[in-house]
Amino acid sequence: MKTVIFQAISLMFILLACTPKASKKTNTITAYLEANVPHLDPIHSTSKYSSVINANIFEGLYHYHYLKRPITVQPKLADGLPQILNNGKTYIVKIKRNVHFHDDPAFPNNRGRELTAYDFIYSWKRLADPKLKALGWWVLDGLIEGLNDWRDKVRSGQANYETPVAGLTALDKYTLQIKLSRQSFQFLHYLSMPPTMVVAKEVVQKYGKEIINHPIGTGPYVLKKWQRNSEIILSKNPKYHKVLYPTIGEDQDKSKGLLKYAGQRLPLMNEVRVRIITEKQPLWLAFLKGDLDFGTIPKDNFEQVFQNNQLTKEFADKGLRIHSQKSPDVTIIAFNMEHPILGKNKSLRKALAAAIDKKTILEKFYNSRGIVAEGPIPPTIYGYDPEYKNPIQHDKTLAKQYLADAGYEGGKDLPVFNYEMANNSTWARQYGEVLKDQWAQLGVKIKLNVNTWPQFDKKIKTKKATIFDMAWMADYPDSQNFLQLFYSKNISPGPNNFNYINRKYDQIYEQAVVLPPGAERQALFKKLIDIINEDVPGVFIIHRLYRYPFHSWLENYKPYPIIYDYYQYLSVDEDKKAAHR
Amino acid sequence: MIVSSRAPTFISKDSLALICFGVICVYLVLALLSSFGVIGVDYATTRLQLSYSAPSASHWFGTDFLGRDVFARVLHGTQVAVLVGFFAASISTTLGLMLGALAGYFGGWVDDLVTWLYATLESIPYILLISAFAFSLGQGLSNLYLALGLTGWVKMCRLTRGEFLKHKNLDYVVAAEAVGASHWTRIFKHITPNVLHIAYIQYSLTFIHAIKVEVILSYLGLGVEPGTPSWGVMINDAKSELSRGVWWNLAAATLFMFVLVLAVNIFTDRMGKALDPKSRASNFEV
Numbered sequence A: 001m002k003t004v005i006f007q008a009i010s011l012m013f014i015l016l017a018c019t020p021k022a023s024k025k026t027n028t029i030t031a032y033l034e035a036n037v038p039h040l041d042p043i044h045s046t047s048k049y050s051s052v053i054n055a056n057i058f059e060g061l062y063h064y065h066y067l068k069r070p071i072t073v074q075p076k077l078a079d080g081l082p083q084i085l086n087n088g089k090t091y092i093v094k095i096k097r098n099v100h101f102h103d104d105p106a107f108p109n110n111r112g113r114e115l116t117a118y119d120f121i122y123s124w125k126r127l128a129d130p131k132l133k134a135l136g137w138w139v140l141d142g143l144i145e146g147l148n149d150w151r152d153k154v155r156s157g158q159a160n161y162e163t164p165v166a167g168l169t170a171l172d173k174y175t176l177q178i179k180l181s182r183q184s185f186q187f188l189h190y191l192s193m194p195p196t197m198v199v200a201k202e203v204v205q206k207y208g209k210e211i212i213n214h215p216i217g218t219g220p221y222v223l224k225k226w227q228r229n230s231e232i233i234l235s236k237n238p239k240y241h242k243v244l245y246p247t248i249g250e251d252q253d254k255s256k257g258l259l260k261y262a263g264q265r266l267p268l269m270n271e272v273r274v275r276i277i278t279e280k281q282p283l284w285l286a287f288l289k290g291d292l293d294f295g296t297i298p299k300d301n302f303e304q305v306f307q308n309n310q311l312t313k314e315f316a317d318k319g320l321r322i323h324s325q326k327s328p329d330v331t332i333i334a335f336n337m338e339h340p341i342l343g344k345n346k347s348l349r350k351a352l353a354a355a356i357d358k359k360t361i362l363e364k365f366y367n368s369r370g371i372v373a374e375g376p377i378p379p380t381i382y383g384y385d386p387e388y389k390n391p392i393q394h395d396k397t398l399a400k401q402y403l404a405d406a407g408y409e410g411g412k413d414l415p416v417f418n419y420e421m422a423n424n425s426t427w428a429r430q431y432g433e434v435l436k437d438q439w440a441q442l443g444v445k446i447k448l449n450v451n452t453w454p455q456f457d458k459k460i461k462t463k464k465a466t467i468f469d470m471a472w473m474a475d476y477p478d479s480q481n482f483l484q485l486f487y488s489k490n491i492s493p494g495p496n497n498f499n500y501i502n503r504k505y506d507q508i509y510e511q512a513v514v515l516p517p518g519a520e521r522q523a524l525f526k527k528l529i530d531i532i533n534e535d536v537p538g539v540f541i542i543h544r545l546y547r548y549p550f551h552s553w554l555e556n557y558k559p560y561p562i563i564y565d566y567y568q569y570l571s572v573d574e575d576k577k578a579a580h581r
Numbered sequence B: 001m002i003v004s005s006r007a008p009t010f011i012s013k014d015s016l017a018l019i020c021f022g023v024i025c026v027y028l029v030l031a032l033l034s035s036f037g038v039i040g041v042d043y044a045t046t047r048l049q050l051s052y053s054a055p056s057a058s059h060w061f062g063t064d065f066l067g068r069d070v071f072a073r074v075l076h077g078t079q080v081a082v083l084v085g086f087f088a089a090s091i092s093t094t095l096g097l098m099l100g101a102l103a104g105y106f107g108g109w110v111d112d113l114v115t116w117l118y119a120t121l122e123s124i125p126y127i128l129l130i131s132a133f134a135f136s137l138g139q140g141l142s143n144l145y146l147a148l149g150l151t152g153w154v155k156m157c158r159l160t161r162g163e164f165l166k167h168k169n170l171d172y173v174v175a176a177e178a179v180g181a182s183h184w185t186r187i188f189k190h191i192t193p194n195v196l197h198i199a200y201i202q203y204s205l206t207f208i209h210a211i212k213v214e215v216i217l218s219y220l221g222l223g224v225e226p227g228t229p230s231w232g233v234m235i236n237d238a239k240s241e242l243s244r245g246v247w248w249n250l251a252a253a254t255l256f257m258f259v260l261v262l263a264v265n266i267f268t269d270r271m272g273k274a275l276d277p278k279s280r281a282s283n284f285e286v
Helices: A002-018 A048-057 A117-128 A147-155 A201-213 A280-289 A299-305 A313-317 A346-355 A358-365 A396-405 A426-440 A453-461 A480-486 A503-513 A519-535 A574-580 B003-011 B015-035 B070-106 B108-123 B126-137 B141-151 B154-167 B171-178 B183-219 B231-244 B248-275 B277-283
Strands: A028-033 A062-064 A073-075 A083-085 A090-094 A168-172 A175-179 A221-227 A231-236 A271-276 A320-326 A329-335 A370-372 A417-421 A446-450 A467-473 A538-551
Touching: A028 A048, A028 A280, A048 A221, A048 A231, A117 A147, A117 A168, A117 A175, A117 A201, A280 B231, A299 A313, A299 B231, A329 A346, A346 A396, A346 A426, A346 A519, A358 A370, A358 A426, A358 A538, A417 A426, A417 A453, A426 A446, A426 A467, A426 B231, A453 A467, A480 A503, A480 A519, A503 A519, A538 A574, B003 B015, B003 B248, B015 B070, B015 B248, B070 B108, B070 B141, B070 B154, B070 B183, B070 B231, B070 B248, B108 B154, B126 B141, B126 B183, B141 B183, B154 B183, B171 B183, B183 B231, B183 B248, B231 B248
Parallel strands: A028 A271, A417 A446, A417 A467
Antiparallel strands: A062 A073, A083 A090, A090 A175, A168 A175, A221 A231, A231 A271, A320 A538, A329 A467, A329 A538, A370 A538
């Protein structure tokens, strides 16, 4: 009898072993972030890392179309585009009905309540609340009638969240009226940015200071797990309101399969697993192994992967794909204009600018991924002029002449300038060493200082940095976003990290920003760029071109640097992925 | 006669020790010549068009990402390594010797205090401790000497304390006391020379330990200032270069470090035997 039982059990195991294994559908996107996310609260969402997670949990009134280029604003929580009255100073926005916050104990019966216009008024007051020190406050600063006054009164204890703001009125439960203190042609872009996304009062009140760890929005995903510095898992919001995959895009999108899911409800996948990998090599290896659906190519591996403007056969055969995208950004070597020598001597700054070999930097540090910058405005941004040339081009002889004109021939009597590095990566160090060498050939000496990101940020915001490397990525696709970097009212701790003050520049800037897009505005922007390139508060180096590698099993991947809510559009061909693994 | 003074005689009869001593001298000479700008002059000159050139007649160890000559950089790395080894070992050996002498000789609350101090330091994992010191002091060679010196004295202190505990009651010390020698005379004139052989050995061990830790710290980005050639920085750079077949940066730095560490290790080992009366009797003809 024992033998029979033993044989039966053995046979069962053999049969089980021989049964074809059903492929387990994970329905999961595996993504990555290259930096830690310190908090998940839209009002503090100013880095691209926190913005990506926030924009998939929270939503704003508007967002950017996933496929159209140049990128265009379209409604998200708004029910259509706004009605604009009073010469562009009043916006009437209808809010979508039947949109609910994620389920959470903060709400009665743990069921997320319906979104109303009052939630936006509360959320924007929260953004303005001086006690919260919101990093994203600059978005609405000085823009909405009465909001700055309310902020001042809250600071002095004369107002609270019940105090009305003249420019923010809920005409009914689903209609929001916004009055601006001035015309703003960027306002819809502001309403598409993470800081203006909506939160629920009940959630803020329940969690208090812990709100940064309890993101409850209306978005396509809810936070399932957050293991600091390691992993974030988002799961599909089962009550997500009706948002459909776009049915139109660019001309070639259909042939690329980007319209395969046109008209389908979002999000397409049940879960997003976001791994936090700060080192480029482990990230690259995880991507090659198939642990990530998309990745990034380290500079030292680029030539293995991409040659003659296409994937090498080795990687093409592995099923890799590349999406190329001109990035709306500019990298800059910035000078602190408050430095007693550097800030006061234009010829010295011109000498430093002429000594930098941008073409070689582009080739070696960016694998020729990008173009040399002639000014602050990058391609893909309205106002970019491909014909424009910076009056100061790389020329060692000219650089020496400028230095002599500055009164420091051969670098004589010049102090050693501090160059601040934002991190301690090999890339940042080598970049600093190249600048050090190129300026040393001129006779100018610099000392490379390594900082952590908070140290670097603090030095810049307190005007302690003399020379530093920075990059500015568009917050919205308009030249004004780049030209405001040189407006005197924005000096540090604002975005004018150069601490550049020029009254003539300010006057033209103030004239230009209230003009609608058109030739007149463009002519004024050109004058502003000429002034900056003449004064050289910084040296514009590169406009980057991103090559986004992804696996063939990942569908609908069309990243753009300022479209953050893209997880919901992605899909994975599970069979292809299983075959690779 | 103090045991350590006889060591050179024994070492001179040990060929392996002599070879290692020669290697160490070569490194010292290379460090001196590079610091005076006689060799490896263009270690900082970038030639981006020569980026990642393989080893050749013009560049024996190839070039790095910025087109700098790897041989010139590895020579300058020798200077950094020797300086770090010398200063870190000097600081930690002196500190350990002083504290150990005071604790062992005086005992009581002085001993309690020193023992508590080194027991506390010893309870912290070394890499965490040194990283914390290096991070607080900031980057730079002098800060690196301090960080390594201030964290590396514990073993020296413990050994010296033990020796002083033993020696302070020996006849020659009691006799010195009887003829009126002060505490300081007994510590520095009588006992210290008799425990110096431990300091020699410990100095050598700390020397190579400091070189290794400098490499680790530079690899972690906590070591020398950017632009200063260091074996650790070269190895750090190599981690991404290897995948594209650039092996020479790693090979050069590793080879130079390996030979120096091996030579100092063997030499220290032979020194230990030469200074130890028991092993000396069996290994050398007296």
